[in-house]
Amino acid sequence: MADTPAKTARAEWGTRFGFLMAMIGAMVGAGNIWRFPYIAGNNGGGAFILAYLALLFLLAVPGLMAEVALGRYTGKGVIGAFREVVGRSGLVGFGVVVLLVNVALMSYYSPVIGWTLYYAIHSLLFTFTSAGFQPEAFWTAFLDNPVLTIGLHTVVMGTIAAVLALGIRRGVERLVVYAVPALVFSLVVMTIRGLTLPGASDGIAFIFGVQWEFLARSETWITALGQALFSTGLGWGIALTIGSYLREYDDVPLGGGVFTAIGESSIGVLAALAIFPVVFAVGLEPDVGANLAFISLVQVFPEIPFGGLVAILFFVGFFLATLTSGLLITEVSVTTISEETRLDRTQTVLGVCGAIWLLGIPSAYSVTILNYLDFVFGNWGLPLATLAIIGVIGWVLGPQRLRLLTVNRNAGIYVGHWWNPVVKYVIPAVMLFIVAYFAYDNFGSPEMIGGMLVLVLFPIIGYALMSILEGRAPPEAAEVPGGDD
Amino acid sequence: MALSAGVLGMLAFILLAFYGVAGWALVRTLRQESRKAEILEEQDRMDTYSPKALAELRDWIEDNPDDPLVDEARRRYNECVDTLETTDRHFYDWSDREIDRLEQI
Structure with a gap:
């Protein structure tokens, strides 16, 4: 499997802007739009955002630098990157764990992209501002129509396959350099519209009013921690994959770390500015999750001048945000499977997208299944992937080596010694804490049992699979034995 | 409702902290890219x-x-x-x- 000779020269990003937009496009998703504004407002407003900002700099920025640097250093997808570091052994299976988590994540994220596509189409048809429109009934009828939800899931995976088949530069990059600025533009116009409505200041006060006492509550910090780690996609293999396509003289820490973490969070702040003034201006209560976007906000559009146009901006922007994330999540599997097998890129894209489509049918059919998988993989699957990637950097390759050999090479900013203990100790400790906290908080629930199965079975499957496959190849010493920083 | 000084101050700080840093990083990295391209042309x-x-x-x-x-x-x-x-x-x-x-x- 792994000893297939290189098929062609490896692709590279065509421009620096393309790489940056790919990072932002991958990390900005539904969570930035329907989750961040609400949890900020409900956890002390400005106080929460300060806690979140501090954690971004402490954890997400260094973590993303490490993940992009691993991709850059090895020039491989997740499985190849693990092999470069641990050598040919069953431990390469931790790369398979990252792959499995990505496939699972995409299987239930694709139907969500389908929801945003459906609403984007209806915004273009001015459905939401038509007479007698009932948001809740419309939403329920949509979810109760499996032909529609599965059909949209199919359209989404077909679209993603078509873009990915074109390749990194002609497919992914060409799309993200337009989609991400278009999303920002949509939110900026919506912000201007919202801020000029009477009563908009209540929304601003909800998000940015500072309740300092929240900083003394552990719940605030745990929520901020989850948001800082999950919204930046740290350790999911996406940053590693995107980083593996960097060019010879490209920087890692400034673009891959600082810009990505702060830039993608800036879009969350922008979404808060775009959504809450509008919601409060018409006297609605803020909500969380899908209801905010698909029910609450939809009630707003008929109430405001130019509401039909604002709805188009919002839902088209929302669709682009989810689509670009879906593209890059799928690219993780495409890159590594294409490298590890004899399949060419088009065959790999068809195989990966076909598998995700098949696995995603239950989530497209039932929101209950989707929510269950989201909870299980959000709370345990994704932290497991993060632990695998940050663990291999921190404890096998060694952060000091990676910092000297890759992070500070061609770098736009200098990264000092402080980075080593953050990558080796702080991020893994925080991830273990999150996994344990969620398990404790949901002890005995079906979600917790599912999460524990993922935590136990995925590494076993990965290890067993790679022990067999790697055992077929001639033995070889680890490329990077030890890691004694 | 008029916004309090505290809310306005926090809004200004957050805009600066997020957009200031992200904008600085974007401009700096794109300028560096141009400079690298210029050097590699020579x-x-x-x-x-x-x-x-x-x-x-x-x-x-x-x-x-x-x-x-x-x-x-x-x-x-x-x-x-x-x-x-x-x-x-x-x-x-x-x-x-x-x-x-x-x-x-």
């Missing part, structure tokens, strides 16, 4: 480490002679030194005196 290679980062790499090589990655580190170090000595334009802020003091390992 010469086929470019220095890869800043003076501080290269000094740190040298110290690590000297302190870890048996590390499995020391050969790769040495290659990267020597490649940067060679480039600095044989090219006229440099990306990082190297003085002639600093370059004169450099030696291959």
Whole structure:
């Protein structure tokens, strides 16, 4: 499997802007739009955002630098990157764990992209501002129509396959350099519209009013921690994959770390500015999750001048945000499977997208299944992937080596010694804490049992699979034995 | 409802902290990219480490002679030194005196 000779020269990003937009496009998703504004407002407003900002700099920025640097250093997808570091052994299976988590994540994220596509189409048809429109009934009828939800899931995976088949530069990059600025533009116009409505200041006060006492509550910090780690996609293999396509003289820490973490969070702040003034201006209560976007906000559009146009901006922007994330999540599997097998890129894209489509049918059919998988993989699957990637950097390759050999090479900013203990100790400790906290908080629930199965079975499957496959190849010493920083 | 000074202050701080930092990083990295492209148009290679980062790499090589990655580190170090000595334009802020003091390992 792994000893297939290189098929062609490896692709590279065509421009620096393309790489940056790919990072932002991958990390900005539904969570930035329907989750961040609400949890900020409900956890002390400005106080929460300060806690979140501090954690971004402490954890997400260094973590993303490490993940992009691993991709850059090895020039491989997740499985190849693990092999470069641990050598040919069953431990390469931790790369398979990252792959499995990505496939699972995409299987239930694709139907969500389908929801945003459906609403984007209806915004273009001015459905939401038509007479007698009932948001809740419309939403329920949509979810109760499996032909529609599965059909949209199919359209989404077909679209993603078509873009990915074109390749990194002609497919992914060409799309993200337009989609991400278009999303920002949509939110900026919506912000201007919202801020000029009477009563908009209540929304601003909800998000940015500072309740300092929240900083003394552990719940605030745990929520901020989850948001800082999950919204930046740290350790999911996406940053590693995107980083593996960097060019010879490209920087890692400034673009891959600082810009990505702060830039993608800036879009969350922008979404808060775009959504809450509008919601409060018409006297609605803020909500969380899908209801905010698909029910609450939809009630707003008929109430405001130019509401039909604002709805188009919002839902088209929302669709682009989810689509670009879906593209890059799928690219993780495409890159590594294409490298590890004899399949060419088009065959790999068809195989990966076909598998995700098949696995995603239950989530497209039932929101209950989707929510269950989201909870299980959000709370345990994704932290497991993060632990695998940050663990291999921190404890096998060694952060000091990676910092000297890759992070500070061609770098736009200098990264000092402080980075080593953050990558080796702080991020893994925080991830273990999150996994344990969620398990404790949901002890005995079906979600917790599912999460524990993922935590136990995925590494076993990965290890067993790679022990067999790697055992077929001639033995070889680890490329990077030890890691004694 | 008029916004309080506290809310306005926090809004201003957050906008500065997020958009200020993200904007600074974006502009800086794109400018650096242009500069790198300009240098590579004139010469086929470019220095890869800043003076501080290269000094740190040298110290690590000297302190870890048996590390499995020391050969790769040495290659990267020597490649940067060679480039600095044989090219006229440099990306990082190297003085002639600093370059004169450099030696291959």
